[in-house]
Amino acid sequence: MSTPPQPQQPADQPPAQRPAVPPQPTAYPYPGPQSPAPGNFYAQPTQVSLPAQPLPGQPQPGNPYAQPQPYGPVPVPLSGGGGGAGRAVLWAVVGAVVASGAWAAGVFLIGGKGDGADLRGFAAPSNMCSEVDYSSFKDEYPEEDSKPTHSSLEDKALDESYCSVGLKKTGSSYADAYLTTQVDLHRKTDPAPEFTATWKNYGASHTGYDVDPVKGIGDEAYLVSQDTTSGSRYATLAVREGWVTYTMSYSAYLTSYDQDKNPPRLTEVSDWLKADTKSTLEKLKG
Incomplete structure (x- = not known):
């Protein structure tokens, strides 16, 4: 899962305070079921009992598609x-039994979604900058x-494409x-x-x-923003559509602007990000 990229500071401009990004928690903070409790040398691992064998004519546990045989012994x-x-x-x-099994298999293979990823026709381009x-x-x-x-990544588990563009005012x-x-597939x-x-809880984990x-974009979308009076102006729009996630982030340092010029307001930036x-998502579907 991608986190919002942090703003970059030009090398010859005065440094500005960057928003701190605390480390993310690990995905598996709990000990395994066979591990003894910390600090207890007498705790014994839990004994695991094997499940009983199913009775004849009953479906196998864990297999919702295994049907009981309704016809009894042949x-x-x-x-x-x-x-x-x-x-x-x-x-x-025998033919009736086979037909019953084939019907059940047909519902699983044809009627269900199976194990395929829900990518909605999206593609991750090798050069994101040419598509955004x-x-x-x-x-x-x-x-x-x-x-x-x-940059881009192509793997059997994840396709990813990234682009960073410097935005310049006239004469800068x-x-x-x-x-x-x-974009991540x-x-x-x-x-x-x-x-x-x-993203829904980003404000709780990042001060x-x-x-x-945000409604009307993808299956789920969130606008994360920050506006400081002396540091930076920042906004990220994060979108999920099926198994595809997309982020577009804007960042501006107020110190890079002349005193008589102000960066765009966050309300303007938010509208630009949404549009x-x-x-861009329509192009990536093409």
């Missing part, structure tokens, strides 16, 4: 006369960044603000629980940030 035809009729009865019963739309920022920052940075030699974007695990836990849910995120 009758064996008597020897002697009428063998043909007996075999017909035998194969009719940030046209809403161009009126405020018309100068192009000649050397934006980007250095970036007045920064815009970063990142989670191929093995559903990111929804961790995404919600990270000084405001968190607002450009929508258009």
Whole structure:
């Protein structure tokens, strides 16, 4: 799960106080079930009892698709006369049992979602900077960044693409603000629980940030922002759509602006992030 990128400070400008990002908690803080309790040398590991075997005709535990056999034992035809009729009865019963199993398998394989990742047609480009739309920022920052940075990752568990662009006002030699974007395609695990836990509660784990849910973008979205009077102005829009997560972050240092010029208000930045995120996600689906 990606956390919002921190603003960058040009090398020859006075340093500004960066928002502190506390370390994230580990995902598994509890001891294993066989580990003795800390400080108790007499605690014994828990004994694990094996589950009882299922009775005949009952579904196997842990397998919701295993159906009980409704027909009972298959009758064996008597020897002697009428063998043909007996075999017909035998194969009719066997065919019914097979058909029942095939129906259950068909519901699982065709009707369900299976184990596939819910990527909604998204792709992670090798060069995110060539795909991201940030046209809403161009009126405020018309100068192009000649050397934006980007990176990408392609793996069977995760596809990722990242871009960082320096935003410049007219006549600026250095970036007045920064815009970063990142898309992650989670191929093995559903990111929804961790995404919600990270962004919905971001204000509780990071002091000084405001968190607002955003409707109408993806399945779930949050706007995280911070505005300091002497340091920085910062906003991130985090979106989840299916098993795809996307972030677009803006950061500006107030010290990089002339005294007679002010950076855009957070309300303006928030509107720009929402508009450009929508258009970028549409492009990544193409």
